[in-house]
Amino acid sequence: MHIYKVGGAVRDRLLGRPVSDIDWLVVGATVEEMHAKGFRPVGADFPVFLHPKTGEEYALARTERKSGRGYGGFTFHASPDVTLEEDLIRRDLTINAMAEDEQGNVLDPYKGQADLEKRLLRHVSPAFAEDPLRVLRVARFAARYAPLGFKVADQTLELMRHISASGELQALTAERSWKEIERALLEDEPQVFIQVLRDCGALKELMPELEQASTSLAALTQAARHHQPLHVRWACLLHGLDQASIKALNQRFKAPRECQELSTLVGEFGGQGRRAFELEPETLLELLQKFDVYRRPQRFEDFINACEMEALGNEVHAYPQADYLRGAASAARAVDVKPLVEAGLKGQELGEALKHKRLEALAVYKAS
Numbered sequence: 001m002h003i004y005k006v007g008g009a010v011r012d013r014l015l016g017r018p019v020s021d022i023d024w025l026v027v028g029a030t031v032e033e034m035h036a037k038g039f040r041p042v043g044a045d046f047p048v049f050l051h052p053k054t055g056e057e058y059a060l061a062r063t064e065r066k067s068g069r070g071y072g073g074f075t076f077h078a079s080p081d082v083t084l085e086e087d088l089i090r091r092d093l094t095i096n097a098m099a100e101d102e103q104g105n106v107l108d109p110y111k112g113q114a115d116l117e118k119r120l121l122r123h124v125s126p127a128f129a130e131d132p133l134r135v136l137r138v139a140r141f142a143a144r145y146a147p148l149g150f151k152v153a154d155q156t157l158e159l160m161r162h163i164s165a166s167g168e169l170q171a172l173t174a175e176r177s178w179k180e181i182e183r184a185l186l187e188d189e190p191q192v193f194i195q196v197l198r199d200c201g202a203l204k205e206l207m208p209e210l211e212q213a214s215t216s217l218a219a220l221t222q223a224a225r226h227h228q229p230l231h232v233r234w235a236c237l238l239h240g241l242d243q244a245s246i247k248a249l250n251q252r253f254k255a256p257r258e259c260q261e262l263s264t265l266v267g268e269f270g271g272q273g274r275r276a277f278e279l280e281p282e283t284l285l286e287l288l289q290k291f292d293v294y295r296r297p298q299r300f301e302d303f304i305n306a307c308e309m310e311a312l313g314n315e316v317h318a319y320p321q322a323d324y325l326r327g328a329a330s331a332a333r334a335v336d337v338k339p340l341v342e343a344g345l346k347g348q349e350l351g352e353a354l355k356h357k358r359l360e361a362l363a364v365y366k367a368s
Contacts, residue, residue, distance in 0.1 A: 003026055008021065009021070024058040025061055027061045034060070061086070139184065139196040144184075157199060160200035181253060185220075213241065217237075222236070223309040232262065274310075276324050281366060282359065284366070285358055308322050328362060
């Protein structure tokens with residue numbers, strides 16, 4: 001039995017990046033031997049075990065064979081006869097197909113270290129084309145390592161084009177696709193993810209609504225530079241689309257509720273965010289009410305941030321509307337309902353009086 005560190009832990013150590021999760025590979029062991037050493041089995045698809053003390057995952061070396069459509073259409077074979085090289089060759093990229101033994105020696109049968117030096121994302125074998133999820137994974141790696149100068153190898157991009165044209169991308173589940181999209185959007189250069197998908201023809205298969213949306217990439221780039229959270233980045237990516245397209249994308253990938261809400265609101269009211277100084281008190285109050293700034297102030301703040309990222313993406317050097325909108329929200333929230341209640345107002349009458357007071361406050365704010 002031989003145990004190796006594999007994949008991302010080896011890659012990131014060689015790149016001098018922090019190593020968070022470690023994947024362990026066990027060569028030359030049987031399921032029975034793993035049980036005997038106290039490892040606990042998890043999962044039904046292939047033999048993966050939890051270490052009895054650390055809880056880390058240890059996978060038996062395995063080979064795989066394409067047996068159906070999609071990323072799940074594979075039959076796995078694990079046995080003590082499977083070699084390290086046979087296990088590594090099934091991986092996606094050469095930089096992910098390296099192993100490290102217990103003495104710290106790097107085993108690199110597919111020239112992953114050379115590709116690290118060349119800053120190249122290159123597939124390990126033609127079997128790469130059998131798994132459509134790898135199109136999204138490679139695009140995500142391109143976004144992650146773009147700051148280091150990494151590019152997708154021409155031959156790998158060609159294989160990704162082949163996958164995109166094959167219709168296999170349609171077999172991906174919403175959950176698996178969104179997981180890759182989410183992780184990619186949270187990288188430092190998420191716009192590279194979208195650009196790589198466009199370059200290989202995957203964008204028109206997965207997100208055709210974004211095929212011509214070049215301005216959204218500028219907004220997304222700014223959102224990443226300003227360390228905005230996921231839902232703001234998603235709203236920035238979708239900001240130039242009509243409501244039907246935004247709804248379609250949200251439903252297709254089953255985006256989280258916060259992402260769906262904000263992208264829909266930015267799509268509907270982004271224009272008012274740009275014209276904030278021109279809004280009359282009535283329109284301004286309607287906008288604040290729509291966002292429920294009294295109970296959910298952060299949602300309006302997220303909207304302002306998304307609008308600001310759009311403005312910066314359009315090479316506007318400042319977005320004074322941000323402070324103006326924040327001030328308007330503060331003015332409306334500052335109206336005290338207590339005197340109205342003490343005056344005996346209630347129900348619809350109270351609501352109308354409160355609205356009137358808030359309009360007065362916004363008129364004073366606008367005039368100041």
